[in-house]
Every structure is written in C-alpha cells, then in structure tokens.
Amino acid sequence: MRIKTNNYAGNGAHTDSYYAASANPSPVRPALSGDNTIDICIIGAGYSGLSAGLDLAEKGHKVAIIEGAKVGWGASGRNGGQIVNGLNASLQTIDKRYGGETAKFVASIVQEGGQIIRQRIKKYDIQCDLKENNIFTALTSAHMRELEERRQLWASYGINNQEMLDRHDLHKHVRSELYCGGMIDHSGGHMHPLNLALGEAAALEALGGVIYEDSTVVEVDHAASLPVVKTAQGKMTCKTLIICGNAYLGNVVQPLAPRVMPVSTQIMATKPLGQELARSLIPGDACIEDVRYILDYYRLSADHRLLFGGGTVYGGADPRDIKAKLQRNLVKVFPQLQNIEIDYAWSGNFALSFSRVPQIGRLGNNTYFAHGYSGHGVTGSHLFGKIISEAVNGDLSRFDVFGALKYYPFPGGRALRVPYSVIGSWWYALRDRLGI
Numbered sequence: 001m002r003i004k005t006n007n008y009a010g011n012g013a014h015t016d017s018y019y020a021a022s023a024n025p026s027p028v029r030p031a032l033s034g035d036n037t038i039d040i041c042i043i044g045a046g047y048s049g050l051s052a053g054l055d056l057a058e059k060g061h062k063v064a065i066i067e068g069a070k071v072g073w074g075a076s077g078r079n080g081g082q083i084v085n086g087l088n089a090s091l092q093t094i095d096k097r098y099g100g101e102t103a104k105f106v107a108s109i110v111q112e113g114g115q116i117i118r119q120r121i122k123k124y125d126i127q128c129d130l131k132e133n134n135i136f137t138a139l140t141s142a143h144m145r146e147l148e149e150r151r152q153l154w155a156s157y158g159i160n161n162q163e164m165l166d167r168h169d170l171h172k173h174v175r176s177e178l179y180c181g182g183m184i185d186h187s188g189g190h191m192h193p194l195n196l197a198l199g200e201a202a203a204l205e206a207l208g209g210v211i212y213e214d215s216t217v218v219e220v221d222h223a224a225s226l227p228v229v230k231t232a233q234g235k236m237t238c239k240t241l242i243i244c245g246n247a248y249l250g251n252v253v254q255p256l257a258p259r260v261m262p263v264s265t266q267i268m269a270t271k272p273l274g275q276e277l278a279r280s281l282i283p284g285d286a287c288i289e290d291v292r293y294i295l296d297y298y299r300l301s302a303d304h305r306l307l308f309g310g311g312t313v314y315g316g317a318d319p320r321d322i323k324a325k326l327q328r329n330l331v332k333v334f335p336q337l338q339n340i341e342i343d344y345a346w347s348g349n350f351a352l353s354f355s356r357v358p359q360i361g362r363l364g365n366n367t368y369f370a371h372g373y374s375g376h377g378v379t380g381s382h383l384f385g386k387i388i389s390e391a392v393n394g395d396l397s398r399f400d401v402f403g404a405l406k407y408y409p410f411p412g413g414r415a416l417r418v419p420y421s422v423i424g425s426w427w428y429a430l431r432d433r434l435g436i
C-alpha cells in the first residue's frame, strides 16, 4: 500500500523550549538521499524509535532511523520529563476491559520503562539531570480514595514503591495549600527529556546505527516483501520497518491514522528562581502531577526553574496564549509566583488512543508500529520500543500479548472524534470541578 503526504515539521528546528535552549551539543546529521538499503529502518527519532533502535543495535542489528525534523523534535524532546510508571489507563480499567490475565501481564511490565531509562542513563553516561520520585496530588477526598485504591491494587500485584501522604506529609514535599494529600511513587522520577533523547541517539550511533534528520517520510510501501520508505530526496529499502511517528505521523500510513488522535499540551518555564525559592516550593525535588482528568504537572529544572505544564487541545492545535492559559493554573498552586517572569512557553502533541492504552502491532509481515501512549509515554515508549525490538529479534512472546489487545476506534471516526472527545473531556472536567 502506498500513501503520500506533505511535510509537517516546518523548517525542522526544535520548538522554542527551555529544553532546546539547554540541550547538550549534538552533531549535524545528514538528510537521506539517493537509493539505500538497510536491515531495519525506523521512522521517527523519539523515544519509541530510539528505544527500539538502541535495543536492536545492542543485539548487533544494522539500524537506520529516518527523522523528519531533529532527534527528539516531537513529544520526546519537549515533554514534562516525568518518569511516571504505569499506562494512562489504570490497571483497574485494563482488568475490566481486557480481563485479569492481561492486567497481570501489564502489572508485570509497568515499571520496566523507568528501569530501561535508568539503565541507559547509567550505561551510556547520559547527562540529563535525573532525579528520583514522583508524586500524585489529590484535591479532594474522592481523589485520595482513588489514590489509595490505586496503591492497594498495585500492591496486590507486588508493586510496593508507593506511599500515601496525608496533608501534613504532602506539605513536606509540595508547599501548596491546594491539596489535601497525595501519593509518592519512589520508583518514579524526572529528567531533561531532550537530553535523554540526544544521549540515546549518540549511544545508537556509537553502536553503528545511522540517523537521518530533516528527512520527512512522504511515502511508505509496507505491503512490499521488502518495505520501502521514501523522502523528498531519498529512498530506503529494508527487511523490517518500524513506524514510530506517533502524533506527528499524520496520514503517511493510512491504516494507522484513525487509530490515534493528536492532542496538544503545553508547558512553560519560569526564569531561574534560585535554589532557596525553588526548594521552598518543592522541598523534596520530586516531580508532581495531580489526578484530575485535565491535570497540572510540574517540577524543578536543574537550574531551579519551575517547569509547569497542563491543559489539552484535542486535534493538536496550539493555544493562542500559552503563558496566559498556564499562568491561571500556576497561581492556584503557588500564589506566590503570581508575577513571576516566564522565559519559555511551548506546546507539543501526544497521541491519544480511545482506550488510553498504547497500541503495538504489525502491518503485513515486516512492518511494526507503536503509538498512542495517551500523554503518559516517557516510560511506555521506552518499554514498547524494547518489546518491538524483541519481536524483530525473534521473541514474540510479549509483543503478541499486547499486539492482540482489541483496538477501540474513536466514536464518530476521524471527522467527529475531536468534537466528541471535547464533549467527553468537558464531562470529566466538570466532575473534577464538582469533586465527584
């Protein structure tokens, strides 16, 4: 099957984020040109593509990644940096929708993404400001019950890194009056997301992998016995193709387009606050997210800025005034930052699946894909990249369990999925506001 599309990444430069401004040095990489062949070709140099590519290169495979913009240009280089274990869909939801055996399987892998990240940071000495612990905060007693249920459920699967925090204990970690408590996950953490991606790319290249940048794939033939990928100036024929374009892939691979919806979320970075003020806000230096449907997520950077994110726009458009939008929420959490200067504000797209469960699968015999982490993909993309690598390397045991999960299309199809999702999110936001 052949599909064509246009460019999506403008001039390919990173978005104007704090991360791009504080990125580690990275080489200029060539664009794909001419006629090429490779064993394994990957579309997209975000965490999914890099994770699959690095794992395959470690196993001795010849890998090339074709990236439309720059390494980490997509969600992977502009996200909240929060290493949060678990999928967006809870184990409870997975149990209800897919049964106990699947929930048990998912419970057995939900902490692996975070472990992969830490192993790679250590093994390849990636400088990305890794810090430990993430905290889920509660605004209501219903949220506290939800967190306690989550803790108990995870404990029933033998995952015991989580600890409930009452108002007093939470205050030791987050100095905000907005919350009545929360839960700390000692296996979570946070890091500089773009520098993680750049470090993984360098590790892949050190193992002989090749990354082409500024090379938007405009045509994919995944039905051919040897898949073919075309860019404006080049062509790559491969034995195995792995598609990791996630929310930015658009219509390039038509069977994948209706499976996920791009959704944008925004982040801003204050000016450096100085260590004293920064630590007076988040003394333990964990990363924080609340448990509402449309949530706030925030943390401190290595240079003591507050990186504050939140909000969603279905369809993936950027709001007109990101700072104004986020400032209102920031002040509810930390009123003392009312007039704080904001140095950077940016937006990025994640891929939402209707079930909030990531999807991995195969098109034909030799083409794999992974996408749809639904906003909780820092760990998931690392894990699913690895599971695809295992499959390509001949071990389909984990790929087959996840690949077999039923996929739920968006109601209303591509034409109506945005308005329907907006209506759905209003309902959940209303429940959050009413505290039910």
Ligand SMILES: Cc1cc2nc3c(=O)[nH]c(=O)nc-3n(C[C@H](O)[C@H](O)[C@H](O)COP(=O)(O)OP(=O)(O)OC[C@H]3O[C@@H](n4cnc5c(N)ncnc54)[C@H](O)[C@@H]3O)c2cc1C
Binding pocket: 009, 043, 044, 045, 046, 047, 048, 049, 066, 067, 068, 069, 070, 071, 072, 073, 074, 075, 076, 077, 078, 079, 080, 081, 082, 083, 084, 215, 216, 217, 218, 244, 245, 246, 247, 248, 249, 250, 252, 264, 265, 266, 267, 297, 309, 347, 348, 349, 350, 351, 370, 371, 373, 374, 375, 376, 377, 378, 379, 381
């Ligand atoms: C603002 C923001 C904040 C977030 N915060 C968090 C968080 O704190 N914690 C968390 O767990 N998750 C978070 N997420 C989600 C997480 O970042 C993503 O789930 C994860 O990075 C997805 O990785 P990926 O490699 O699948 O996709 P991406 O990182 O988006 O990578 C896809 C790549 O494919 C390339 N591509 C697309 N189409 C083509 C094409 N035609 N040709 C060539 N290349 C192509 C793109 O340029 C891009 O580089 C956030 C997302 C956003 C946007």
